[in-house]
Amino acid sequence: MLTGGLDPTYRAALSTSHQPFLRVEILDGNRNLLFSADETEPAYLGGSVSANLNSRVARTCDLTFDESFYPYEPTDLLAPYGNMIRATRGIEFAEGTRFAWTVFLGRIQSTTLETNGTCTVRASDLSADVAEVKFLVPQNSQTGNTVATEVIRLISDAVPLATFGDFDVPPLPVQPLTWQFERGQALDELAASVGAFWYALADGQFVLRRYAWTVASPAVVTYADGDGGSVSASSAARSREDVYNSLTVTGERLNGDVPVFATAQDTTPTSPTYILGTFGRRHQLMRLQTPASQGAAQGAAQDNLRRLTALVDAWSWDMTPDAALELGDTVSLNVRGRSDIIQVVSAFRIPLDLSSPMSVQGRSQIVGLLEAN
Secondary structure, eight states, X not given: OOXXXXXXXXXXXXXXXXXXXXXXXXXXXXXXXXXXXOTTOTTEEEEEEEEETTSSSOEEEEXXXXXXXXXXSTTSTTOTTTOXXXXXXXXXXXXXXXXXXXXEEEEEEEEEEXXXXXXXXXXEETHHHHHHSOOXXXXXXXXXXXXXXXXXXXXXXHOXXXXXXXXXXXXXXXXXXXXXXXXXXXXXXXXXXXXXXXXXXXXXXXXXXXXXXXXXXXXXXXXXXXXXXXXXXXXXXXXOTTOOSEEEEEEOOTTOOOOEEEEEEOOOTTSTTOTTSTTOOOEEEEEESSOOSHHHHHHHXXXXXXXXXXXXXXXXXXXXXXXXXXXXXXXXXXXXXXXXXXXXXXXXXXXXXXXXXXXXXXXXXXXXXXXXX
């Protein structure tokens, strides 16, 4: 939950009639303000921010303006040549008190003049900026750095203005590695070696955080349907697609070292994905450079197997927009006559207009299922 999102006044207002607040701003490449619009700006027609933990670019923003905003000149406001979008959402009380948070910061990627007389804009968060800066020559890791320090170095080299939030990964040292061209792939691999994702938060800060559904965490907030609740619709699904109970990690280093490999399996009899149970056997292979020893490969396999067995119970729900909600938050649902359904927020779509609901997708926690392996 973003700072201030648990304020009792804010939480109480979400489940009652309240005045939403939103602002969409256009910034230059140095983040200086060029234009600001709210719901009263007639040329601004609406939009939304989509966020997904499973995507390298965790957030995208889609906006719609009147066609007068189409950038006929490369220096116009919505030209996709450096300008950025910053979106803010929250609520505002009659006396002027406001609870509002940045829900998106990123660079404009494309602008389209539509046949219906509108101008649509798509922007991607700052992870896209990082991934677009390829290595011009093969890049060596800096041995002695931890994985976290190396992630910071690779991001800062691509985006000098990058800022960083809190990391929660162990201080695993980086081995001598060589990456060919893809900076994003190098960061993906470093993150996977510690069972984590790297991504940009809503305000643009970069983080490296463990797969949230594998970390013990109490629910920070409860959402409910019915009278006094903020949930208007909900659904659930259980699936075996993308669920695996056996994972082999191979450490194949470009410097010629002897490859290492290790396999982790769900050997907990009470687990629904038990390797010898009725789920059956589903195996996945992951190739990494990072592990330099059998122990490191085993650790990477164990951490990533937790992610691969995570899709046990996935809920989706529509609710009153909560701009303080963040990817990775643990929440509790009281819906459809059931209570205390624990879900980790894996994706959401928050509207940048005053009438649409917020849609959220969650995943169940699986903490402890593999601890006996």
